[in-house]
Amino acid sequence: MSLIEITEVRKSYGTNEVLKGINLDVEPGEVIAIIGKSGSGKSTLLRCINGLETITQGSISVAGAQLIDDEVHLKALRLKVGMIFQQFNLFPHLTAGGNVMLSQSVVKKTAKAEAEAMARKMLDRVGLGHKFEAYPDELSGGQQQRVAIARALAMQPIALLCDEITSALDPELVAEVLAVVRELAAEGMTLLMVTHEMKFARDVCSRVVFMHQGRVHEIGRPEEVFANPKTPELQQFLGMH
Amino acid sequence: MIEFSTWDILRNLLLATRWTILLSLVSFVGGGAVGLLLLFLRISKRKAARAFAKYYIELFQGTPLLMQLFLAFFGLGLFGIDVPAWLAAGLALVLWTASFLAEIWRGCVESIARGQWEASASLGMGRLQQMRYVILPQALKIAVPPTVGFSVQVVKGTALTSIIGFVELSKAGTVVTNATFQPFTVYGLVALIYFALCWPLSKSSQILERKLNVAHRNH
Numbered sequence: 001m002s003l004i005e006i007t008e009v010r011k012s013y014g015t016n017e018v019l020k021g022i023n024l025d026v027e028p029g030e031v032i033a034i035i036g037k038s039g040s041g042k043s044t045l046l047r048c049i050n051g052l053e054t055i056t057q058g059s060i061s062v063a064g065a066q067l068i069d070d071e072v073h074l075k076a077l078r079l080k081v082g083m084i085f086q087q088f089n090l091f092p093h094l095t096a097g098g099n100v101m102l103s104q105s106v107v108k109k110t111a112k113a114e115a116e117a118m119a120r121k122m123l124d125r126v127g128l129g130h131k132f133e134a135y136p137d138e139l140s141g142g143q144q145q146r147v148a149i150a151r152a153l154a155m156q157p158i159a160l161l162c163d164e165i166t167s168a169l170d171p172e173l174v175a176e177v178l179a180v181v182r183e184l185a186a187e188g189m190t191l192l193m194v195t196h197e198m199k200f201a202r203d204v205c206s207r208v209v210f211m212h213q214g215r216v217h218e219i220g221r222p223e224e225v226f227a228n229p230k231t232p233e234l235q236q237f238l239g240m241h
Numbered sequence: 242m243i244e245f246s247t248w249d250i251l252r253n254l255l256l257a258t259r260w261t262i263l264l265s266l267v268s269f270v271g272g273g274a275v276g277l278l279l280l281f282l283r284i285s286k287r288k289a290a291r292a293f294a295k296y297y298i299e300l301f302q303g304t305p306l307l308m309q310l311f312l313a314f315f316g317l318g319l320f321g322i323d324v325p326a327w328l329a330a331g332l333a334l335v336l337w338t339a340s341f342l343a344e345i346w347r348g349c350v351e352s353i354a355r356g357q358w359e360a361s362a363s364l365g366m367g368r369l370q371q372m373r374y375v376i377l378p379q380a381l382k383i384a385v386p387p388t389v390g391f392s393v394q395v396v397k398g399t400a401l402t403s404i405i406g407f408v409e410l411s412k413a414g415t416v417v418t419n420a421t422f423q424p425f426t427v428y429g430l431v432a433l434i435y436f437a438l439c440w441p442l443s444k445s446s447q448i449l450e451r452k453l454n455v456a457h458r459n460h
Contacts, residue, residue: 050363071367078365089360093378103364106374148360155364 001064003028003190004049004081004159009058011044018044020214021058026159031191033201033222036211037237042194045211046161049192050081063158075107082152086164088144090136096123096147097132100154108155115154122150126180142173146180153184160184162193198238202226210234245421251430257413258434264399264409265438267331269392272338279343284350286368294343301340307401309333314405330402338395345391349384350376386450393439393446400435410434 002025011019018041026032034042047053049060051067051074060067065077090099100119104110110118123129126146136144145165152160162181166174178200185191185204195201201208201222208225210218212233218225229235282294301309314329353376361375403412414431418424 052359052363074362075365075367078363081363083360083363085356085360087354087356089354089356091357091360091375091379093382102374103361103366106370107365151364 005061010056029188031185031205033205034194034209040211041214042211081159082157083161084165088148100151122154126150141169142176145177159190261410265396268334268338271335275339276342280346298340326407330407349380390446393442
């Protein structure tokens, strides 16, 4: 059984169908890059996986937890998949440490000392152990995004969804965030990332999904997809003619 | 005819001011509590709850406070309930204050970026937890200046309760005028006392606004 099973997923906004029957199975430890033009539905797909968007048809399950739109099922699902956003979305009224501790104590009811130890460990892991007491507005974009990664990791998810996590960063800050992701991939974390970092996708990912007009248009190992794109749409997207 | 010194007048007005202050506090605290409840209904996921809060707010904001006082005072009497003036005054002001505070606070909650809801949801928090730990702490900061500013309206609103016979500052002014025949002095003093109550409130609202630097703290 696959870790993440996406079966015939459809999603419409009114009459506008943005996902037109997506099938994708992700095995444990896989790193999947989802690429495609804006409007191709890649972010929507990612947001459906942890229930930030409701799906119109089809089913999604993560390690046996079904996506069902009620608070109990969503919580169970979200404990299994963490999510990292383009805009970081750190809680501005809490320190970096507080950000990483909050959901542990509120959702998992972890004792304070334990949550703090975990927070320190996770901040160390992303290279920000010394920023425990810093507020988000005292951190650079790259540091904020690394705190966001630590915050997601502290919930010990079995998979991470990354929604264009480097797109809001200045170019010189992209590398530090990607280095963290690369490390996670090496440690065997299951990752699904919507990204525009083609070089990163080529180097790190086990499979690349090219989305076009709400469908999985092409899928395969990065060396195949990037070197021999089969469809004209992907060739065009990659800038080959 | 008895002569009244200015001090006599002032002393009586100040004694009545205690009731203005008490009524303001009750209205503000009670209105805050009811307002918070309304806020939760107003942003609830349930359609019926949202609709109830919306119509409540529209009703209380769309009718004069004076009519609400009359209805509380005379209306309940129709059902055989004898309502003392202080109760009708307190009740009407609490309900009226709640409708405005709920709407002020809704604006503050909705000004919090969507990403905050999404990030906290994706960490597994339920709706109440999101409100309690993520949204309200941020919204509160934004809400302080307008809330304190609105308290000025509450203080001035208490003046209307004089009409249903609650003896607060304005009513005391009328009573004292009837005894002294010095309306200008008396109402002048009444106005000054209201100003002394309200001015520090509006001033502190301004100072808080600057201090919390609302516009420039979002990330």
